[in-house]
Amino acid sequence: MNIHSKSQGVDLSAILLEQLRPLTAPSGTDGRYQHGNRLFSYCSLDRERLKAVELPHPIIGIILRGLKEVWLADTVHVLEPGTVFVMPRGVRMDVVNIPAERHSYESLLLEVPALPPGISPLIGGRRADGGNWQFGVPLNSDLVDALVHAATSIASDAVGDALKTLRLAEVLTLMQPLAAARPLFETSLSEEVAWLIRAAPSQTWTVERVAARLGLGASTLRRRLTAEHKSFREILRHERLQASRTALASGASSQAAAEAAGYSSRSHFARRYRETYGTSPVRRSVG
Numbered sequence: 001m002n003i004h005s006k007s008q009g010v011d012l013s014a015i016l017l018e019q020l021r022p023l024t025a026p027s028g029t030d031g032r033y034q035h036g037n038r039l040f041s042y043c044s045l046d047r048e049r050l051k052a053v054e055l056p057h058p059i060i061g062i063i064l065r066g067l068k069e070v071w072l073a074d075t076v077h078v079l080e081p082g083t084v085f086v087m088p089r090g091v092r093m094d095v096v097n098i099p100a101e102r103h104s105y106e107s108l109l110l111e112v113p114a115l116p117p118g119i120s121p122l123i124g125g126r127r128a129d130g131g132n133w134q135f136g137v138p139l140n141s142d143l144v145d146a147l148v149h150a151a152t153s154i155a156s157d158a159v160g161d162a163l164k165t166l167r168l169a170e171v172l173t174l175m176q177p178l179a180a181a182r183p184l185f186e187t188s189l190s191e192e193v194a195w196l197i198r199a200a201p202s203q204t205w206t207v208e209r210v211a212a213r214l215g216l217g218a219s220t221l222r223r224r225l226t227a228e229h230k231s232f233r234e235i236l237r238h239e240r241l242q243a244s245r246t247a248l249a250s251g252a253s254s255q256a257a258a259e260a261a262g263y264s265s266r267s268h269f270a271r272r273y274r275e276t277y278g279t280s281p282v283r284r285s286v287g
Contacts, residue, residue: 010141012082012139012140012141012144013081013082013083013139014082015144015148016062016082016084016139016144016147016148017064017081017082019148019151019152020062020064020108020147020148020151021064021065021106023035023041023108023151023152023155024041024043024064024106024108025041025042025043025106028045029043030043030044030045030046030104031043031044035154035155036154036155036157037154037161037164038110038111038112038113039108039109039110039151039154039155040108040109040110041064041106041107041108041109042097042105042106042107042109043104043105043106044066044097044099044104044105045099045104045105046099047096047097047098047099047105048096048097048105049094049095049096050094050095050096050097051094052092052093052094053092053093053094053095054089054090054091054092054093055087055088055089055090055091056089056090056113057089057111057112057113058086058087058088058089058111058112058183058184058186059086059087059109059110059111059112060084060085060086060109060110060112060171060175060184061084061085061086061087061107061108061109061110062082062083062084062085062107062108062109062147063079063080063081063082063083063085063106063107064081064106064107064108065081065099065100065103065104065105065106066081066097066098066099066100066103066104066105066106067079067080067081067097067098067100067105068085068095068096068097068098068105068107069095069096069098070087070093070094070095070135071093071094071095071096072091072093072133077133077135077136079135079136081100083136083137084136084137084139084143084147085135085136085137085180086135086137086175086180086181086182086183086184087135087183088133088183088186089183108151110150110151110154110168112168112172112184115172115184115185115187116165116166116168116169116172117165117169118169119169119172119173119176119185120176120185120195120199121185121186121187121191121192121195122182122185122186122187122192123192123195123196123213123214124192124213124214124215124216133180133183134179134180135180136180137175137178137180137181138178138180140174142174143171143174143175146167146170146171146174147171149167149170150164150167150168150170150171153167154167154168172184172185188228189214189221189224189225189228190225190228190230190235192214193210193214193221193225193230193232193235194235194238194239196210196213196214197210197235197236197239197240198239198242198243201239201240201243201260201261201262202243202259202260202261202262203262204262205236205262207221207222207232210232237272237276240261240262240263241261241272241273241276241277243260243261243262244257244258244260244261244263244269244273244281245257245277247260247261248281248282254266254269254270254280254281254282257269257281258270258281269281
């Protein structure tokens with residue numbers, strides 16, 4: 001159903017439908033119609049039930065015509081036209097697409113395989129479970145504007161990738177506090193660890209400190225990283241050396257790059273840098 005679709009007497013769902021229906025697949029098309037950059041519309045001329053759907057990436061979707069039923073065990077979530085929804089990855093569910101009378105079923109969908117730069121994953125938070133998913137995202141005027149701008153930009157061949165990424169980031173920034181959008185920001189434990197270090201590579205990071213930030217015990221963190229074929233040490237080294245490369249590319253000296261990456265010893269930093277990149281850390285000219 002539509003959630004908080006009116007703001008000061010304005011029907012936000014109607015605005016979404018008016019602006020985004022022109023982006024849908026050509027009339028009479030049945031199936032998936034690609035708009036580019038993982039944005040696509042899906043149309044069904046007949047009622048269809050898709051069993052045991054398990055998405056590889058989370059999806060932001062908007063129902064344009066007809067109804068969508070999402071079944072998790074015996075619980076059904078019914079999504080109406082104008083509803084913005086988020087579907088999680090890696091969860092088996094049955095989906096029923098129901099065409100509107102004298103119309104097809106139509107939805108606009110955007111896969112989000114990775115978060116754009118500057119958008120943080122869900123760090124140390126409790127993951128949503130099948131009994132708590134809300135699917136429908138509450139609307140406000142800012143989110144509606146951001147969704148329209150993002151969809152029209154991503155679908156346009158005249159818009160560059162940088163602006164398309166920015167438009168997606170605007171949508172995600174507005175959706176990040178919303179419970180229904182949590183699946184967009186869930187990631188692997190190793191990426192959570194990497195994000196924490198990436199945000200402040202010069203800090204003194206230890207397994208114990210990172211585990212505390214994530215609400216875990218140190219041994220649990222090590223065990224779960226091992227299950228992902230990662231180790232804390234390799235993640236820490238990778239993120240710090242990446243930070244040093246960024247500093248060097250920006251014109252920093254080797255000493256400044258070492259400090260920015262959390263290395264107290266310049267020689268130790270230089271050795272690690274050569275082991276990883278096969279060259280000594282030197283300042284690169286810019287401009």
